[in-house]
Each structure stands twice: as structure tokens, then as C-alpha cells.
Amino acid sequence: MRPRLTTKDYIDGILNGDRMVLSRAITLVESRLSGDRELAQQVLMGVLPHTGNSSRIGITGVPGVGKSTFIEVFGQHVVSMGKSLAVLTVDPSSQRSGGSILGDKTRMEVLSHHPLAYIRPSATGSSLGGVAHRTREAMLLCEAAGYEIILIETVGVGQSETLVRSMTDFFLLLMLAGAGDELQGIKKGIMEMADAIAITKTDGSNRPLAEQAVSEYRNALHLFSLSESGWNAPVVTCSATENEGIGEIWDLIQNYLTLIHANGYFHKSRQNQNVDWLRSLIRQQLEDRFFIHPEIAEQWADTEQAVRSGVELPLPAAQRLLHRFFKEE
């Protein structure tokens, strides 16, 4: 077993950009052991003054749309310009943890061996709020370690996109051409959160379909209001296998960041991210403490079942559990 690191070991290691320590710190923030939680808090406190300096980019899309392949190629473009890059993945459905995401390090074969890139497939779990906190904390650790660009990949089938959206500066939605079956999995509303849509796999016989998809999505996006950032979400095409359109996506992200730095939206958005985070930490902690309370934990499954089947009504059920929790009467 590796010797336990002290708070100072963690902080120094991270700030020096030591990947081994960074990885162990991310494992630490993901741990649910209460001793680990305390140490994790101290490490986070120590590095927090050194966070906030990266460009945070979220990437989503249905399974198989080509997210990992895109990141492999896009990431190489980023590091080829001398920028350091950390890649995190969020996958709230723990069943998938043995699946494709764990295979990503091999899918990102070239990128994962580049000295400027750090890839961390992580953050699966049952509670979405919990996943969100661990991802945010992992992101902060990567920032403290000096990574300039953070990419967060999430699967666009649940609610994790909303969370990733709320902790990133730019949100890229990858879509497949051929608005048929392939789109069945995309959650309603995700399209509207995107700062850009890229039609993936625009190569070979897919090209005509992709061009058609571009104009369909452009029309669809035009039905919606201009976003608060003042930016019009563009729809572009790309092919990771042919390395086409990748540099253009990097450029448009730079244009977006330039715009929001100039018009003050970046600053405002980061301030809002902080207040959101404060509120969500409080909310999450209150809920966590409620649900790990021994009496609640014991009664929850039965109560939920009783409410679902209509045997007990939500209002009295909630009162009953809350009285227990606050040890009233």
C-alpha cells in the first residue's frame, strides 16, 4: 500500500503539477469515507486560491456520437499549440462504469501519452448532485495543477448536461446527421443549452446528410432567443477520423471566449457559478445529512414505495420523516 499523503503533500504536489499526486487527490475527493472527506476538504481549501484560471469546456452528445474520438483529435490540436489540457468525464449511470468510458484512455491513445495532457475517466455514481460536486472538485484540482484547458465529457442522455453546463464556460453539443433513429436518445432541451453544435462524422458518404443536418439545426436554433452571452450558437461540421473542422471549432471557442471576456459575461457567469455552487453545496449537504441519518435510511425505501402506490400521501410522509430527522416531538 502506498503511504498516506499529508495535506501538505497533496497541496504541494498538485501545485507543482505532479500528476501522480493529482490523480490521488481526485481519488480522494471521490471517496465517500468520512475521514477522506475531511482531508479532501483541507486539500481543496489549500489549492482554491490557485483555481479559476482555465477555460472550461463541456462536451456532450448521445452514446456513439464520437465524443471520445473527437476529444482525442481536438486535444491533440490543443496541445500542439503548447496549451495544457485536462479531460474529465461525467457519467452518472454507474452501470456504464464498466463500459465505454473506462475504455477511453485506450481510445485516446495518442493524447493520453502527451506530456501536456491529463485524462481522467471518472465521476460515476448514483446521486447526480454527488457526481456534480466530485466533478467540480476534480476540475478545481486540475486547475490548481496548472491545466489551461479543461474538457468535461458527459453523455447527453440524462440530466448531467445541465450540471456540466453550469460549471463550464462553453458547451459543445455533438450531433449525428440524419435526424432519424440516432436522435432518439437526445434529451429534449439539450440543444438549447449549446453554445455550438457540431455534426460529427462528416466524412465519406455522410457528407450530404451532414450538410442537410446543418441547415436543419440552424433553422431550429433560430427559433430560440439570443442567449444572455450575446452569442449566436453556430452549427458546424467536423470529422475526427479525417481531422477536418477541428481547428475551426477551436477557433470559434476562442472567439466566444474573447466576446464574453469583452462584454463582461465571463466575469458575471463565473460569479454566478460561485453563488450557484454555494447554494448547491448547502442543498446537497442538507439532503446528504437527511438521507444518511440512520432512521431515515431505514424508513426511506418503504416510505417511497407507500407514496408511489398511493398508500401514504406525500405531505404526511414528508412531515413524518422531517420530524424524525429534526428529533421533534
Next chain:
Amino acid sequence: MRPRLTTKDYIDGILNGDRMVLSRAITLVESRLSGDRELAQQVLMGVLPHTGNSSRIGITGVPGVGKSTFIEVFGQHVVSMGKSLAVLTVDPSSQRSGGSILGDKTRMEVLSHHPLAYIRPSATGSSLGGVAHRTREAMLLCEAAGYEIILIETVGVGQSETLVRSMTDFFLLLMLAGAGDELQGIKKGIMEMADAIAITKTDGSNRPLAEQAVSEYRNALHLFSLSESGWNAPVVTCSATENEGIGEIWDLIQNYLTLIHANGYFHKSRQNQNVDWLRSLIRQQLEDRFFIHPEIAEQWADTEQAVRSGVELPLPAAQRLLHRFFKEE
């Protein structure tokens, strides 16, 4: 001053369909006085077994789209078939409370005098969660009073639509033709929650524009996945002033309800509504108790400001407040 009613007075009055008592009961559930809250809980408990039997319909759209005028005409169609109807409004921005919604009773001139109709412009407030609970409780009181159709009007500019969506069986989005300025206010993502879209004010010179809007919205909706209910959201036109398309909308809602009763989605959706409600009651109560705690209330504004401006970080701020709340350390 009117004499205070007892729990039994309230319950009997509501179950007898006494509108005066119903109105006072809704005022009671909206009250924040802690004595009123307790009485309200008892009244709700008393009537709960008599709830759940209405068709719950949510209606949203930007200010001025014609929601109130639509409800005036649609409501008359409903009562003309001998069905009783309650209309509730949700408007989370309290600034608007002096505005158009309070004028609705006059806008719904004919409907408001019909013996089968009950109109209650209400539920404004600062906390969205609070508004949601009061609206849900008002809806339950109306159901207990025997109303067969509940219409909930909400302005489609905030997050209240998501809440209204989560407590209704059918969600109707009203839209204006001419996808220009008029649409700027619509929040991204609302369109995707709709079970039907109706292009309002399809009369006079608006007609050609409306037909064009129909095909645009149909195309846009086709980009999204089939909803879990198995229903394809239709796009239709209507004119409240010409009384055109109104009966058709009633018919399509009936078709929807028939479908979801047949395929089991209605039952499943109501069960899920109950579990959601239980969870949201617990979440809301935990937060309410946190924020009304004297020490938290005293420190909150300063803490939020410190976090916003970056003087304090969210993580230690949350810890500090939570320790206070749970009287730890």
C-alpha cells in the same frame, strides 16, 4: 373581520364545493404565518383522499401571447359541455403581481361569472419552490372541491414552466407567428416540454404567417425524440377572438388523455408526480428551515456577497453556515 374557520369548517366547505371556503382555504395555504401553515396542513390532510380526479392542464407562453384570452374562450367551451373548471395562475415574479395577472378576472369576464368556473389569480412569490408548493396545494383544494378540469396558466419566461409541467398531465405552449422579436422572450427548452403547440391569434392578416410558423415548429419538433408518453406533440393554430381552433385543442387533449390512460403512462406519471412531490417537499423543508434559522438569516446576505465577489470561497462558506445550522464544533 370574518370569523376564523375551524379545520372541520374548511374541510366540509371544500368538499361541499363552497367557493367562499375554497377561496379562503387557498389564501390559507398561501399564508406564511406559522399558525396558518399548521391549519393549512390539517385541512390538506383532510381533503387529500378526495384529490387526484381532475385532468390537470398547464398553459404557458410569453407575456401577451394571449394566454388569458385563450383561457376565457377555451374555458367557455369546457363549461358548455357541462364540465367544471378551475383556473389557477403561477407568476413567480412578484413585481408582476400588480400587473396583468391581477387583471385576469376582468379579462375572463364571461368565464368568471359562469357557475361551473372558478378563477383564482394567485401564487406569486420570491421562492420558486414556495410558489410550486402553494400552487400544488391550491390545485388539490380545487380537486377536492370537485373541479374536473384544472388549468394552470404560467408565464413562459422563467423556470415556473418546469414546475407546472411536473404537476400537470398535459402541457400546452402558446406561441406567436413570425419567429422574430416576439420569440425573444421564450426560454430555451420550453418548446421541448410541450405536449402541443398552438399558434395564437391566427386571424386577419396573421393567417399566412401562422401557417408558416406551424410548419417551422413541426420541423423543429421532429428533431427531438418521441416523448415517453408515446405522444407526438402536434402544432395547431387557433384564434381566441374568432373562436377558431378552440374545440380542436380540447379534442386533442382528450385524445392525449385517452392514449395515456390506455398505455399506462397516466398512472405512471401520477405515481412519479407523487414521489417527486415527496422529494421536493423534503428538499424544500430542509432549505426553508435552513434559511429561516436566525443565525443563517443574519449572515446570508453578507456570505452571498462575499462569495460572489470572490472574497470567500463557496466551499468554506457552505461549511461555516452548515456548522452553525447543525450547532456543530
